[in-house]
Amino acid sequence: MKKVFSIFLLSLSVFSLHADEGMWLPLLLKGIEGDMQAAGFKLTAEDIYSVNKSSMKDAVCLFGGGCTAELISGEGLLLTNHHCGFEQIQSHSSVGNDYLSNGFWAKNRQEELTNPGLSATFIIRMEDVTKQILAGVNANMKEADRKATISANITTVSAKTSKESYQNVMIRPFYYGNEYYLFVVETYNDVRMVGAPPQAIGNFGGDTDNWVWPRHTADFSVFRIYSDKNGKPAEYSPDNVPFKPRSFFPISLKGVEQNDFTMVFGFPGRTQEYLSSYALSNLMSIEDPIRVGVREARLAVIKNEMRQNDTVRIKYASKYAGIANGWKKWKGEMKGLKKTDALSRKNAYEAEFTKFAAQDGKSYGNILQNLKSVYENSYNDLKTAQVSYYEIFSAFESVQLSRGMEALLTSKDDVSVNKYRIGAEEFFKDYDAKVDKKVMAALIPLYLKTVPEKQRPPIFSTMEAQYKGDWNKYLDNYFATSVFTNQARLTTTLTKIDAEKIKKDPAFALMKGMMDWYISTIEMPFKVNEAKIDSLNRAYMQAQREVMTKRVFYPDANSTLRLTYGKVEGFSPDDGVKYTYFTTLTGMAAKQESEPQNLDYKMDSRLQTFQAKKDFGQYAAKDGELHTCFLASNHTTGGNSGSPVINGNGELIGINFDRCWESTMSDVNYDVTQCRNISADIRYVLFVIDKYAGAGYLLNEMKVVK
Ligand code: ARG
Ligand code: GLU
Numbered sequence: 001m002k003k004v005f006s007i008f009l010l011s012l013s014v015f016s017l018h019a020d021e022g023m024w025l026p027l028l029l030k031g032i033e034g035d036m037q038a039a040g041f042k043l044t045a046e047d048i049y050s051v052n053k054s055s056m057k058d059a060v061c062l063f064g065g066g067c068t069a070e071l072i073s074g075e076g077l078l079l080t081n082h083h084c085g086f087e088q089i090q091s092h093s094s095v096g097n098d099y100l101s102n103g104f105w106a107k108n109r110q111e112e113l114t115n116p117g118l119s120a121t122f123i124i125r126m127e128d129v130t131k132q133i134l135a136g137v138n139a140n141m142k143e144a145d146r147k148a149t150i151s152a153n154i155t156t157v158s159a160k161t162s163k164e165s166y167q168n169v170m171i172r173p174f175y176y177g178n179e180y181y182l183f184v185v186e187t188y189n190d191v192r193m194v195g196a197p198p199q200a201i202g203n204f205g206g207d208t209d210n211w212v213w214p215r216h217t218a219d220f221s222v223f224r225i226y227s228d229k230n231g232k233p234a235e236y237s238p239d240n241v242p243f244k245p246r247s248f249f250p251i252s253l254k255g256v257e258q259n260d261f262t263m264v265f266g267f268p269g270r271t272q273e274y275l276s277s278y279a280l281s282n283l284m285s286i287e288d289p290i291r292v293g294v295r296e297a298r299l300a301v302i303k304n305e306m307r308q309n310d311t312v313r314i315k316y317a318s319k320y321a322g323i324a325n326g327w328k329k330w331k332g333e334m335k336g337l338k339k340t341d342a343l344s345r346k347n348a349y350e351a352e353f354t355k356f357a358a359q360d361g362k363s364y365g366n367i368l369q370n371l372k373s374v375y376e377n378s379y380n381d382l383k384t385a386q387v388s389y390y391e392i393f394s395a396f397e398s399v400q401l402s403r404g405m406e407a408l409l410t411s412k413d414d415v416s417v418n419k420y421r422i423g424a425e426e427f428f429k430d431y432d433a434k435v436d437k438k439v440m441a442a443l444i445p446l447y448l449k450t451v452p453e454k455q456r457p458p459i460f461s462t463m464e465a466q467y468k469g470d471w472n473k474y475l476d477n478y479f480a481t482s483v484f485t486n487q488a489r490l491t492t493t494l495t496k497i498d499a500e501k502i503k504k505d506p507a508f509a510l511m512k513g514m515m516d517w518y519i520s521t522i523e524m525p526f527k528v529n530e531a532k533i534d535s536l537n538r539a540y541m542q543a544q545r546e547v548m549t550k551r552v553f554y555p556d557a558n559s560t561l562r563l564t565y566g567k568v569e570g571f572s573p574d575d576g577v578k579y580t581y582f583t584t585l586t587g588m589a590a591k592q593e594s595e596p597q598n599l600d601y602k603m604d605s606r607l608q609t610f611q612a613k614k615d616f617g618q619y620a621a622k623d624g625e626l627h628t629c630f631l632a633s634n635h636t637t638g639g640n641s642g643s644p645v646i647n648g649n650g651e652l653i654g655i656n657f658d659r660c661w662e663s664t665m666s667d668v669n670y671d672v673t674q675c676r677n678i679s680a681d682i683r684y685v686l687f688v689i690d691k692y693a694g695a696g697y698l699l700n701e702m703k704v705v706k
Helices: 002-015 026-039 086-091 143-160 277-308 310-339 342-360 365-393 397-403 405-410 414-429 433-450 459-466 471-481 487-495 499-504 506-547 585-594 605-613 661-667 682-692 696-701
Strands: 060-063 067-071 077-080 120-128 168-174 179-188 190-196 221-227 261-266 562-567 571-574 577-579 582-584 627-632 644-646 652-659 677-681
Touching (some): 026 120, 026 261, 026 562, 067 261, 086 190, 086 310, 143 168, 143 179, 143 506, 179 221, 261 652, 277 342, 277 365, 277 433, 310 433, 310 661, 342 365, 342 506, 365 433, 365 506, 397 405, 397 414, 397 433, 397 506, 405 506, 414 487, 433 459, 433 471, 459 471, 459 506, 471 506, 499 506, 582 585, 585 605, 605 682, 627 682, 652 661, 652 682, 677 682, 682 696
Antiparallel strands (some): 060 067, 060 120, 067 077, 120 179, 168 179, 261 562, 261 644, 582 627, 627 677, 644 652, 652 677
């Protein structure tokens, strides 16, 4: 009896999908509408996604390359995260005009700042085009032929799709290429910066608190989309007008309570929930640890330099944040996967799969065997070489700059040279040779020590011999002579490119030595293995859907628009520890007090005054406090940054900006006991805009529900 019970429990945890798990395609919400309503959603699937009337999806856009934003006014005003607008805030900043430290608020539309390269993309409609895209494809085809057929079908279907001239078509694979969906999209390229709080508010807690609860960050910034006079997408022009969205979110000041329904609507980037145990093990023992190790060393050097020099601090702020973000996330992922014993869970799941597959009478059994042999025979070794190569190669800034020069050695036409010159100017704006040198001095010995000789480019051994192991001497020469470490030298070089001289440049030589080895030795076998894995994963995905009939399979995230729902709730990250679902400004002040030396906890002094007087106006919660952030069980990932967090009435209650540390594993192993997303409470956001920044005029265009 006892045994039966425990098996039952195991299969429940292995198969059943907790209501909070899943990133759903808005087109297919009809199927879960009832569940959502039972959980507290008061509207309908049609209110979220409709092709016939304006719906919630018209108020959500892809912001820049990888974030989400939501419209909050009929005049193109949008909210996203501070860290999503960070590049823009930084690029408008200088030591004399430091918007990072002081914040920025446009007092009128003329003061809004333009951002070349920044875009906002809306989904107009989506369609299942699996049949058309897979026409002519069969299971016995070679992977390359399959790809060619699909790519030809994509071209044909895209061309046939009816759309306006200013719209684009995008077709994406789902379920590892077992299904395809088409999206008609509109992209707006005139997106201006309206406001951002100082870093001490918008990034309070900095890297200390990143990926961690409790949190007190008002991680938001405000932008406005502009269109041409007809409301259509247009490049920047002073004649453009504020964009009139088909829909925007009303904002609720009613706050959130424990167990309230919440949903998050946005563009999650990438998850891999259906990986095999072999892939999971590769991630846990190769990919994550290598990345974490290299970045740890790299960050220590940059941080030290940033502390000592304000110019370096501003130049490296955005780079540092990006490197640190990945580093800490992978560390948390390793921790969470270990703690929840994710590998045993996968193994148990695979055993169940194998059992059901055998009962089914189909020969699905060897898919897993085949995956195992690809990973164990060569992929694991190739992955070690690949990940360590990329982590170190991308860390050498001057090496990166030299890459673009290669093409100029053969075609020195003015247009190409000029393009390179512009890129180089951008590069040097945020470059410091001393930092680059110190990073290389730290990483090269680490690389040689941790990566076996067979798995790294021979140029390192050549250089080591040439300089008798004295890397400082190598780097002294490198930085004294390379044109890629000094703007003046590069400018002179570009007036007349001398190919022979460039080839001897130490940065260029290192770049060539590394890349040539990678392309000749690693890239080809790596691609061959990946193609095998792709095709096995596709078969495995399909088999899981056919065999595991009790499990609901939502497609992995792929930067397309998704909806996820759950509820407001805390959790227990460790034995004896319980996280409550919200934080307050009082807690922010306490954090500063507990660690006065920690610069990440330096609270803004004016904010402190509001705190001391408890002067929160209409933004105070019932307990008289200003609630800052809250936890919920919404299944989110990178790309969901800036996403609207919405209550059962379709009103905005927060802005999603992070996950808890133990939750970052949800990309491969969602566990509702551990996985929580972190949002800034919308009352905190409006308080900062209105009372703190004095930009309350922006509220006039919003629809605030009290
Ligand atoms: N972890 C969040 C995300 O993945 C926020 C990163 C920005 N914050 C920071 N302190 N670096 O984007
Ligand atoms: N901060 C992340 C982003 O930039 C969101 C947090 C997550 O990965 O869940 O998208």
